[in-house]
Every structure is written in C-alpha cells, then in structure tokens.
Amino acid sequence: MQQNNEQLLAELHEPRFAAIFRSSPIGICITTLQEGTFLDANPAFLKTENLNLEEILGRTSLELGYWLDPLERRKVVQRLVETGPIINYEMSHRLRDGRINHSLRSLERITLDGRDCIVTMLTDITDRRQAEQLLRESEERYRTLVDQAPIGIFVNVDDQFAYMNDAFCRLVGATSKDQLLGQSVFERFHPDFHDVIRQRIHQVKEQQQSVFAMEQRYVRLDGTVVPVETLAIPIHFQGQFAAQVVVNDISERLRAEETRRTSEQRFRALIEHSFDAIALLGRDGTYLYGSPAAARITGRTADEWMGQSAFENVHPDDLPLAKGLFAKLLSDPERPRQAQLRYRHKDDSWIWLDVIAKNLLAEPAIQAIVLNYRDITERRKAEDESQSFGRVLDESFNEIYMFDAESLHFVRVNFGAQRNLGYTMEELRQLTPLDLKPEFHRASFEALLKPLRTGQQLRHVFETVHLRKDGTTYPVEVHVQLMNGPESPVFVAIIQDITGRRRAERDLRDSNERFQLVAKATNDAVWDWDLQNDVGWWNDGIYALFGYTREQKPAESIVWKEHLHTEDRDRVLQGIQAVIQGEGQTWFDEYRIIRADGSIGFVFDRGFVLRDATGKAYRMIGAAQDITDRKRAEQALRDNEARLMGLINSAMDAIITFDEDRNVVLFNPAAERIFQWPCSEVIGQSINRFLPEPFHAAHDEHVREFAKSGTTARQMGERRRVAGRRRDGSDFPAEASIMRVSVTGQQFFTVILRDITDRQRAEDALRESEGRLRLLVKASDIGLWDWNLLTNEAFLSPEWKWQLGYADH
Numbered sequence: 001m002q003q004n005n006e007q008l009l010a011e012l013h014e015p016r017f018a019a020i021f022r023s024s025p026i027g028i029c030i031t032t033l034q035e036g037t038f039l040d041a042n043p044a045f046l047k048t049e050n051l052n053l054e055e056i057l058g059r060t061s062l063e064l065g066y067w068l069d070p071l072e073r074r075k076v077v078q079r080l081v082e083t084g085p086i087i088n089y090e091m092s093h094r095l096r097d098g099r100i101n102h103s104l105r106s107l108e109r110i111t112l113d114g115r116d117c118i119v120t121m122l123t124d125i126t127d128r129r130q131a132e133q134l135l136r137e138s139e140e141r142y143r144t145l146v147d148q149a150p151i152g153i154f155v156n157v158d159d160q161f162a163y164m165n166d167a168f169c170r171l172v173g174a175t176s177k178d179q180l181l182g183q184s185v186f187e188r189f190h191p192d193f194h195d196v197i198r199q200r201i202h203q204v205k206e207q208q209q210s211v212f213a214m215e216q217r218y219v220r221l222d223g224t225v226v227p228v229e230t231l232a233i234p235i236h237f238q239g240q241f242a243a244q245v246v247v248n249d250i251s252e253r254l255r256a257e258e259t260r261r262t263s264e265q266r267f268r269a270l271i272e273h274s275f276d277a278i279a280l281l282g283r284d285g286t287y288l289y290g291s292p293a294a295a296r297i298t299g300r301t302a303d304e305w306m307g308q309s310a311f312e313n314v315h316p317d318d319l320p321l322a323k324g325l326f327a328k329l330l331s332d333p334e335r336p337r338q339a340q341l342r343y344r345h346k347d348d349s350w351i352w353l354d355v356i357a358k359n360l361l362a363e364p365a366i367q368a369i370v371l372n373y374r375d376i377t378e379r380r381k382a383e384d385e386s387q388s389f390g391r392v393l394d395e396s397f398n399e400i401y402m403f404d405a406e407s408l409h410f411v412r413v414n415f416g417a418q419r420n421l422g423y424t425m426e427e428l429r430q431l432t433p434l435d436l437k438p439e440f441h442r443a444s445f446e447a448l449l450k451p452l453r454t455g456q457q458l459r460h461v462f463e464t465v466h467l468r469k470d471g472t473t474y475p476v477e478v479h480v481q482l483m484n485g486p487e488s489p490v491f492v493a494i495i496q497d498i499t500g501r502r503r504a505e506r507d508l509r510d511s512n513e514r515f516q517l518v519a520k521a522t523n524d525a526v527w528d529w530d531l532q533n534d535v536g537w538w539n540d541g542i543y544a545l546f547g548y549t550r551e552q553k554p555a556e557s558i559v560w561k562e563h564l565h566t567e568d569r570d571r572v573l574q575g576i577q578a579v580i581q582g583e584g585q586t587w588f589d590e591y592r593i594i595r596a597d598g599s600i601g602f603v604f605d606r607g608f609v610l611r612d613a614t615g616k617a618y619r620m621i622g623a624a625q626d627i628t629d630r631k632r633a634e635q636a637l638r639d640n641e642a643r644l645m646g647l648i649n650s651a652m653d654a655i656i657t658f659d660e661d662r663n664v665v666l667f668n669p670a671a672e673r674i675f676q677w678p679c680s681e682v683i684g685q686s687i688n689r690f691l692p693e694p695f696h697a698a699h700d701e702h703v704r705e706f707a708k709s710g711t712t713a714r715q716m717g718e719r720r721r722v723a724g725r726r727r728d729g730s731d732f733p734a735e736a737s738i739m740r741v742s743v744t745g746q747q748f749f750t751v752i753l754r755d756i757t758d759r760q761r762a763e764d765a766l767r768e769s770e771g772r773l774r775l776l777v778k779a780s781d782i783g784l785w786d787w788n789l790l791t792n793e794a795f796l797s798p799e800w801k802w803q804l805g806y807a808d809h
Helices: 002-012 015-023 043-049 070-083 126-148 166-172 191-205 251-273 293-298 319-331 377-385 389-395 415-421 442-454 499-521 541-546 566-581 628-650 669-675 693-709 757-779 798-804
Strands: 027-032 038-041 086-094 100-112 115-124 152-157 160-164 211-219 225-237 240-249 277-281 287-290 337-344 350-360 368-375 399-404 410-413 460-467 473-484 489-497 525-530 535-538 586-594 600-611 617-626 654-659 664-667 722-725 731-743 746-755 785-788 793-796
Touching: 027 043, 027 100, 043 100, 043 115, 070 086, 070 100, 100 126, 126 628, 152 166, 152 225, 166 211, 166 225, 166 240, 191 211, 191 225, 191 240, 225 251, 277 293, 293 350, 293 368, 319 337, 319 350, 350 377, 399 415, 442 460, 442 473, 473 499, 525 541, 541 617, 566 586, 566 600, 566 617, 600 628, 654 669, 669 722, 669 746, 693 731, 693 746, 722 746, 731 757
Parallel strands: none
Antiparallel strands: 027 038, 027 115, 086 100, 100 115, 152 160, 152 240, 211 225, 225 240, 277 287, 277 368, 337 350, 350 368, 399 410, 399 489, 460 473, 473 489, 525 535, 525 617, 586 600, 600 617, 654 664, 654 746, 722 731, 731 746, 785 793
C-alpha cells in the first residue's frame, strides 16, 4: 500500500492532477494521521468549511475547534488504522462562525514525505439534513391532518389495512383501530365491487397512477352497507409501496338526490295538472313547449301553436307592451317581468292573461324564456267593478292574508297566496292560519297574537314554514298586524317566501366552511384582504412563511409589506395595484421576503380579485407558497451544469455523447477540432459518420454488446485501438473509452476519444529506425555492442560475438 500511496502522491504533484485537485467540486484536504495537522486543502474544501488556507496550514483540527467531540477524532483514526479506508462517514463539526455543519467524508491513509497522513474527501449534506428535518415535520403535520380529517382515510399495504384515521373507523363501525389493522381490505368492500377494486389497486400500486373518484359500497362491521365515494393515490408507507384511499360517506348526498328526484317528479306532476299554464319561448319568441293547461286556457292544442310566434294572437293594442316586455327580458335577464294582456282565444274571443316571464336562456337545463300565465278574464271583470283594494291585493308578489280576529278564519287571500298554496278562495275560507303553519298550535299562536290584541305591539315579524295543499312546505317571513275591518277587527298578514334567501344563507355558510377547511388543510399561507377597510386575514401558514411562532407574534399583527425584500417591494405592490385598479381578476408574482430571523425566502403568490356590480374591487383572496427550497435546488442544478459543461468544453480529448439510436446529442470543442465538424452540423446525426465505413457494423455490434454487458465504463487501453474519420474523408488512429448512463429510462453513451496520430507516427518511425539499425548491424563486419547500465543488460552484434567465440561468423 505504501508504494501505491507514494505513486498517488507523485501523480498529485503532476500539473494535470494538481489542477484536478484544485478545481474539483468535491472538498479535499490532507492532514497528518496522529496530530491532525493540515498540510493542504483545495478551494472546494475551504469554501465548504468557511476557512482560509493560510490560517489552517500547520494547525491541527483540534486547535481550530473543528471537532464537536475531540474523542471522535481518536476513534476515527483508530478505525482507519485498524480497518483501512473509511467510505461515506457521516460527521457533524463546528464551523469557524460557530454553526454546525454536516458532511459525508471518505478517508484514506497515505504516506507523504515519510509521514502517515490522511486524505479526506468531503461532501456537504447540511442542506439535505435540513430538508430531511423539514420533510419529517411536514409528514408529522400531514399525519396530524389525516388523523383529524372529517372524512375516512386508510392506507392499503398488500391488501391489508396498515393505517386508518378515526373518521374511517366511525364510517365502518369500528370502536378501535385494532379491529381493522392487519385485516384484509376486501372484508370491508361489498362483493359486487371486488373485481373493479382489484383493477384500481393494480393501477395505483403497479402502475403508480392515481384513480378517479368512484361510488361503491362498503360493509360495516355490523354487516350493514354504507354507500361511499372513494379515490386513491400511490404513496410510500414505511418503506413499502402503498395506496392511500380517501373514503367519503355519501349517504346524505344520495338521500338528497333521491329527494330532489322525488321533488322533480312532484313538480312535473304539478305542471301537468296545474290550472296555470307554462310555456317556453325561444330567443326569437317562438313557442317551444306548452303545458296541458294552455289548451284549456287558449283553446289551442300544442300541435296548433308549436313553432309559431307568441305575438301572433296578442291583441293589437297590447302588442307594443308584449314586445317591450320581451325586449326587456333579453336586455336585462336578471329581472322577471309581469304583464296583463289580451290574447285571442281559438273561438276568436279575447281573454285576459296574467303573464309572469323570466329569462332562463342561460340555464343549461332550460335555455328558454319561461312564461307562467293564467286566465284572469273573470278577475278583470271583477276588478272593473272594484278597482280599489282587490287590485292591490291580487297583484302583489307577496302573499297577503286577512283573517278574523276572533275565529281566525280567512276572510280574504290574494291570488299570489292562492297560487303558491294550491287552494282556491272557497277552500281557504274554511281554514285558519293554524292549518298553514304546522309549527304552531292554538295556544302558541294566541300567545304570539296577544301583544297585538293588547296594543303592546303594532306589528309582529317572525319566520316559520307554510304548508301547501300538496303537503310540501316552504319557509316564509310573516308581518302581521291588527286592523279594524268594515264589520269586525281582522288580522292582516303580509308573507314573503324566503326560500331563495334561506338557500343563499345556506350556500354562504357552506362556502365559508369550505374556505376555513381549505385554509386549515393547506401548507400555503392563505390570505383574505378587505380592500374597502384595508383589513387582512391570514391562516396559520403565515407562521411557517415568515418564521414566527404564535407566541412571538399573532397573525393579525404581521405586516406583510414590511417583510417584502426592498428590491422587490415596489414591483410587487405596483403589480397588485394595477390589477385592483384595472379590470383584471387574477394576480400572481414571485418575490423575496425577509423572515423573522433575517434570512431570505422565495415566495410564489397569487390572488383573486372580487368586484361588485359596478366593477369596483372590494376584496382580494389568495395564497402564498414558500418556494425557497425549489429555488435553491434550481440554482444548485444550474451551478452543477455550468461546472460540468466547463470541464467538457475545456477537455483536450474529444467528448461525444449519443443516444440509443446512435444519434449525437453532445459534441465538445475538442471533437470539433479533431473531426473538423462544427457542433451545429452534427447534433442529431449518426455517430457512424465519424468512423470509416468498414467499421460501421462492428461498431454498432460493439455498442449493443456493451449496453447488455452490465458494465458502465471501459477505459482507454481495455479495447484495441480504433480509427476515426474527419470531415475531409481522411482517417486517423485513436484511443477511446466509453461509458453509459441511464436517464429517465433511456440509455446514453459517452465516448472520450484521443487522436494518437502523432504518437503512432513516432512509434512507426522508431520501429523503422530500429529495423534499419538491425539490418546495418547484421551487414557490418564491425563488432558492435550496447550496454544498458540501468538494467545491466548487453547487446552484441554477430561480428562481436564471433570475435569473442560465442557464435559462428
């Protein structure tokens, strides 16, 4: 080993190896074995360790405070002496500024100038250790999130339950996780779905693909069946390939869908049997559909007016009104329109229709102008007799009721209420408010009316539900007051159907709940900015983003603008304001931030602007993602690529890389010089253009054999010499080494080729000279001899041997 080490050191002092030692991206240092005195170190080592060569030469690593535990060095030296070279020894040590650095080290014992020394090669893994710590923290947060998730989640390893959260236990009726862990997952799958689930498991585990959401059925521990929706993604769990399955109980959703289908059936039945007619018009005003009631009202069947213009039978005096209403529906589709107009009956008489129209052209399920109309001919006759109270009562969009203060029986109910309830006025006169309000009984209703009877209140407002004749209910807001009627006191109730309002309130609650869940579930810093009051809100992701804890600073006190990097602040703020003050809805940007500890982070931020009806921005919602690690990785990749290309471009030998199809993908400057081809003209061309034609087939076979051999490299000297062909068609001798590497499943081959034309000429000249000399010696009568003082070997010409008596003349 000593002879090998001395040879290695001799090579290290050669200029080319010294250059490699100095320019290597891997940190290398040489220290004495026993004392640890630094003898030399390359720039990569000094940069990694934050040291200067002058301050370490002649000093020991212990003097520099390099070792966290001085005994560790003694153990390393003992191991090196007893067992030989140490490969990838992980070590933590203290830098000059006090920071702890982590590295992988490979140590080799050598002899230098008669002294035992250590050559150490160092790879900094501090960033990797930090990344591993961040990964562990992220996994812990993810595990906590999964454990506390409201939907069921389990992990399938080899078709067995390896993990499940509490929500999944509740979903399948398990009281503890031990009832499921290690059990076959198929015990919980309904037999009808076993085959398709096996296919999905194969797709996740074998093909490493996520599977879309699918509805299926699970079997609970008590044998009952629960409908679920599942999706699965491939993961690594405890070192094994696994599938993470998200299970959502859809029992409530299915019940709601069934309720909706039942409601739609009832609605269709109501339309088909309603006394009011419903018609659908196209954008051009032609009839598309008419309910059965249309034939009863107009005397025309659907076949008679289908495809005709709705304006064709409108009274000439009312035609401007009808066309104007239709134009308003098209120009302002949000507002429903109502009109009373005359329409020609099939018997040529004129009937009065009360029409309510709404533009639902934008609704995918309808795509029409919807008309609700009824025959009000008799009502108009009555209105002609009484133009006062009746018209106001009947034309109101609200439901208006008058009921006797003593008996509570209805005295008068407007047509809007009759239509919504499904009762006629004759039927309603037999009823009281208690028949319409299932939440009240006589005592509770009288308690509600008492303050009105005593005069303590002039009006009472409350919410309840109304019961229709068909048994369906709808929410209402009731305004009731006591009034003096013509004959006796009556209560007047004005009632508003608040179904839409309730739905909007429910949708708002659901939306807020979803937003809160998303804000809690994501690792991003989610923010909500009230632009009118300049008030902001952040989720807990702000702490990780800016490096605070809750104890250090509440989220509401963190001022985002103060953490923007000074070089990015103006650009970011101007970009946001440009979107807010313009007409755009989205904003995104990448910028730097200053964290609480003074370090710089990189952020990808995006926001969505909400605007009111006038287009003015009033709110902005977004999320900021920490991309610091990605930026560092990208920069490290760029640096490595730059260093590699520097080595390739500065190499004296030709370096050529080609793919499995023998097409060139890299051609360095030395290759351009040797082969006399510019790189731009050879990229994508076959490697065979650089070989004499007789060698093409042999070379292809050699590459195929090398690809299958299992070896990754063959150095110069391991194969016989090869020949190359220049652009001008001339051939030249060369030595070549080849290596292969696999990238994303595709093999690439790199050839390092050296032009040995000059060397071969010298060798040929030497052989020719030696041949001529031997011929001269044989032909000469003069005795010639050659004595090699280094090897103590002698050469005697035939004449000299003869003269000395060793051979015949």
